[in-house]
Amino acid sequence: MTAKATISLTELKKKVESRQARIGIVGMGYVGLPLALLFSEERFAVTGFDIEERKVSTLNAGGSYIVRILPAAIQKAKKSGFHATTNYADIAKMDAIIICVPTPLNEYHEPDLSYVTGTVESIAPHLHEGQLVILESTTYPGTTEEIVVPLIENGNHHNLKVARTLDDLGVHVAFSPEREDPGNETVARHDIPKVVGGCGPAASELAAAFYGTIFRRVVPVSSPSAAEMTKLLENIYRCVNIALVNELKQLCMRMGIDIHEVIDAAKTKPFGFQAFYPGPGLGGHCIPIDPFYLSWKAKQFDFRTRFIELAGEVNINMPYFVIDQLADGLNRNRKSINGSKILVLGLAYKRDIDDLRESPSLTIIELLRDKGAEVSYNDPFFPKVGHGRHYALNMTNTPLENLGQYDAVMIVTDHTSYDYRAIVEQSQLVIDTRNATKGIESPKIVHC
Ligand SMILES: NC(=O)c1ccc[n+]([C@@H]2O[C@H](COP(=O)([O-])OP(=O)(O)OC[C@H]3O[C@@H](n4cnc5c(N)ncnc54)[C@H](O)[C@@H]3O)[C@@H](O)[C@H]2O)c1
Incomplete structure (x- = not known):
């Protein structure tokens, strides 16, 4: 392992554990906004990214557009540094970026990944070595490796690569499915185990450390595809x-x-x-x-x-x-x-x-x-x-x-x-x- 890679990974883990890591969540919807509040409760400085001006200004004014999220929760998060923006250039300031954008079907009942590809194309130019990027949107096995990784590597002008081994410098990429059950108050979000699959051991380790700050149990799997398939198995069941x-x-x-x-x-x-x-x-x-x-x-x-x-x-x-x-x-x-x-x-x-x-x-x-x-x-x-x-x-x-x-x-x-x-x-x-x-x-x- 090179000294730089060791420092980079260790430093980032330390930043996560000490709550110094800055977190960017892309997509302030039913999944992204509650997640932003969870990290905020854990004293992380969270930035919410969205393309809808209306959502961004509502959040920055301390308001909410989701009934079960009270404005008081947004205001409390704001005191811990939470704010929202439409400015993708701020991605460069983040240590970890989580993507929670829609994955609907198109009119032919086929996957519509345009929100995911649009997001990754927008963030790619602002990414740099040592950052962690996690996709949470539900999707088919292979999306992270076949779509997200090439878009990051081709969309960045600094020859940025996705880290594959513990020795690699680069950006760390992982997939972690969202398991929220809206309206279900019987299981606290912290108690829902979090499945993660990284594009390499460093990404898996980082993603596990990162989610370990808010979820009581993290379940690592061997690849992003295994994590993507896990979510689909649950929903197909x-x-x-x-x-x-x-x-x-x-x-x-x-x-x-x-x-x-x-x-x-x-x-x-x-x-x-x-x-x-x-x-x-x-x-x-x-x-x-x-x-x-x-x-x-x-x-x-x-x-x-x-x-x-x-x-x-x-x-x-x-x-x-x-x-x-x-x-x-x-x-x-x-x-x-x-x-x-x-x-x-x-x-x-x-x-x-x-x-x-x-x-x-x-x-x-x-x-x-x-x-x-x-x-x-x-x-x-x-x-x-x-x-x-x-x-x-x-x-x-x-x-x-x-x-x-x-x-x-x-x-x-x-x-x-x-x-x-x-x-x-x-x-x-x-x-x-x-x-x-x-x-x-x-x-x-x-x-x-
Ligand atoms: N809602 C649920 O209960 C739930 C549960 C598990 C998994 N999921 C999955 O999570 C993902 C997100 O779902 P959701 O319910 O939060 O969707 P949502 O529509 O509520 O929120 C998505 C947000 O992303 C924003 N957005 C779209 N394109 C963007 C871009 N390029 N940059 C920045 N923001 C952008 C939208 O404006 C919106 O605010 C989906 O893949 C969904 O399948 C949802």
Whole structure:
């Protein structure tokens, strides 16, 4: 090992351990902002980078644009040196840079890595030896090695190389997946083990030391690809199991069996079973999208990921299935969807969060409108909904009153703030896609 490399690595580790390291987090969204606050709580000086001026100025003014992050938390972080910027030149001042930008699918259902490539192209000219760059965005195995590393090496004018051995000088690059579960307050962020895979032993060692300052357990794996695949395995596992219970729910309904009673009984088994719950379809930025990153990559290896495709097919069909159940419920009351007034309760993709991305409620509302229904929604997290990727609703929140005026109320997201007993009492018909009315006996309820 050369003296310079030893000093560089040791110094950087010392800086991390003594909280002197300056941290840059690129992408101040649902992942990047909470991470910035976590490092800030640990007394690191954190700089948040984002391309959206609005987010940067809100943060610098001590405000927040994510409901579950209170302005007080931003203000506290600011006192520890946190600030946000759109100026990539500041990347040069950072010791560690973490990239948390979106990884959606394009219109052909293929990985859209444009945010990742755009970010790396923007930071590459400002990188220098001894810095640590970590990608946290969910992606297919190979992204860090095949996309990020060449962009760094080709986009830097100082002949900067990615360090591969402990002897190499250069920039250290690693991948570490984000495992946040929005809205889940049962596990503290510090207690979620952090998987890391570096492009070499020095990168792995540094990344482990770095995350070790805030996470109680760091799980090193042998390569960035292994870390990328770990995240996909976790999400595909969820996707496939949710599809399984969604399919079994449909069978149980035909057989007159309550799937929720069955799941509750099955989960008493102390080994070999983990409970997943049916619903109106998949939502969120991860579970409906990430598996397709792998199926796309698998094609390069002449491999068809049949579980992923089948799970996708079942889950994508769920909004259509719950609309069929609504049609049956209305039919019982001698009504059709066409011309009916429907209130959709809950827009977020899951309970108690302010995230609409890929939410099945969006598809459900569009399908209902196509069928001629007059649709309103209520969701305390969204005063209005305009248009975004794949939807253009342009609706405003309807107060939760006078429920008798609707031909049906459809519970799509089971926010805990709702009084479900009162909702059932006041409504003509309730389509419950989440088992939110569990324990309430009423002929008005259709469980689906
Ligand atoms: N949200 C979750 O619960 C979650 C959980 C695990 C993993 N992930 C993964 O984490 C990544 C980020 O997700 P998110 O939910 O935080 O996304 P997000 O859309 O909430 O935030 C991304 C941020 O990146 C910014 N951005 C985009 N391009 C940029 C650029 N070139 N430079 C600087 N900033 C840029 C956007 O303005 C936005 O503020 C994704 O890959 C996602 O799959 C998300």
